[in-house]
Amino acid sequence: MQRDGRWYVDLSSNDYLALSQHPRLVAAAESALRQYGTGSGASRLMSGDLRLHHELEAGTASFKRKEAALVFNSGYQANVGLIPALVGRHDAVFADRLGHASLLDGVRASGAELFRFRHNDPEHLEGLLGKHRGAFGRALLVTESVFSMDGDVAPLADLVELKNRFHCALLVDEAHATGVFGPQGRGKVEQEGLTPEVEVLMGTFSKALGGFGAYVAASRTVIGYLVNVARSFIYSTALPLPVIAADLAAVELLEDGLDRGAELIRKALRFRRALRSRGWPVLGSSQIVPVVVGQNSKALKLSRRLDDAGFYAVPVRPPTVPEGTARLRFSLCHAHAEEQLDRLVEVLGANG
Numbered sequence: 620m621q622r623d624g625r626w627y628v629d630l631s632s633n634d635y636l637a638l639s640q641h642p643r644l645v646a647a648a649e650s651a652l653r654q655y656g657t658g659s660g661a662s663r664l665m666s667g668d669l670r671l672h673h674e675l676e677a678g679t680a681s682f683k684r685k686e687a688a689l690v691f692n693s694g695y696q697a698n699v700g701l702i703p704a705l706v707g708r709h710d711a712v713f714a715d716r717l718g719h720a721s722l723l724d725g726v727r728a729s730g731a732e733l734f735r736f737r738h739n740d741p742e743h744l745e746g747l748l749g750k751h752r753g754a755f756g757r758a759l760l761v762t763e764s765v766f767s768m769d770g771d772v773a774p775l776a777d778l779v780e781l782k783n784r785f786h787c788a789l790l791v792d793e794a795h796a797t798g799v800f801g802p803q804g805r806g807k808v809e810q811e812g813l814t815p816e817v818e819v820l821m822g823t824f825s826k827a828l829g830g831f832g833a834y835v836a837a838s839r840t841v842i843g844y845l846v847n848v849a850r851s852f853i854y855s856t857a858l859p860l861p862v863i864a865a866d867l868a869a870v871e872l873l874e875d876g877l878d879r880g881a882e883l884i885r886k887a888l889r890f891r892r893a894l895r896s897r898g899w900p901v902l903g904s905s906q907i908v909p910v911v912v913g914q915n916s917k918a919l920k921l922s923r924r925l926d927d928a929g930f931y932a933v934p935v936r937p938p939t940v941p942e943g944t945a946r947l948r949f950s951l952c953h954a955h956a957e958e959q960l961d962r963l964v965e966v967l968g969a970n971g
């Protein structure tokens with residue numbers, strides 16, 4: 620990427636598979652642009668509803684191995700519309716403490732009581748469920764499958780066991796897992812064989828899939844209900860067709876076996892090892908490689924050193940992450956050559 624007239628290796632992008640530049644996505648968007656123009660003109664429930672939107676939804680449902688899917692205009696809008704459709708006052712949401720802001724805002728908008736459990740800690744969740752579940756009508760468990768700031772993976776099987784035992788529904792946000800994990804990039808839930816157990820899956824087209832927008836995949840009943848109840852779906856203009864066409868091309872590419880995810884995870888494993896061997900405290904087990912340095916000043920200093928060497932890695936500081944855990948967050952992508960990553964490790968040097 621180019622910034623202020625200089626070229627950088629971009630380590631802060633979520634375009635994990637480099638699909639935003641893929642000829643098939645570009646061609647699909649171009650052709651839709653010529654056929655339909657730039658805007659969709661109205662919301663889906665008015666006249667903004669075209670065949671291509673439904674093709675994307677059918678393709679996504681089959682990609683995620685669910686009965687049906689619904690496209691939202693962004694991941695933020697999906698979570699903010701979805702959660703208030705599923706729960707309301709008199710209900711409860713039990714959510715991982717490190718969940719994305721959009722999940723939190725969705726819970727706030729729902730009026731449901733929020734209980735946050737310690738990050739990836741099913742025992743803490745079990746305690747909260749034991750104490751509070753009985754006082755509420757419906758209950759929803761909420762987690763990401765791959766966490767955006769820590770790069771680690773939720774204990775999905777434990778969450779499924781708890782949601783069954785305590786009669787809750789489970790919502791998993793696969794924003795960072797879609798396209799990267801599982802067979803054909805179907806996500807972490809599918810990789811662990813848990814798709815039938817998770818009532819609601821959501822994810823975005825804007826990260827590994829190189830496009831824009833988001834999906835919710837669930838039973839036909841849940842999706843039919845969302846169409847009529849989720850306000851962020853109903854009261855927003857439909858995504859433009861070039862975007863929808865690119866999203867569909869990305870799903871088809873993955874279905875056709877474009878397998879860049881596994882390679883990316885191997886690259887991340889190698890990068891993590893190299894950093895650890897130089898004494899850096901590295902988190903996670905995905906393509907997201909956070910190096911926690913603690914103080915803001917140290918994160919800034921390291922980020923500047925990388926900047927001088929042509930690496931663009933935005934330091935992540937509180938309040939995005941907890942106090943005292945400032946970090947460099949490296950998003951590894953298909954476009955990164957191993958030599959570039961080796962050079963980055965060299966530039967960081969030994970921790971101390």
Ligand SMILES: *Cc1c(COP(=O)(O)O)cnc(C)c1O
Nearest residue numbers: 693694695719767792794823825
């Ligand atoms: C990026 C992200 C979102 C929001 O998706 P957008 O399409 O960018 O609005 C939601 N949840 C998680 C976990 C994310 O990382």
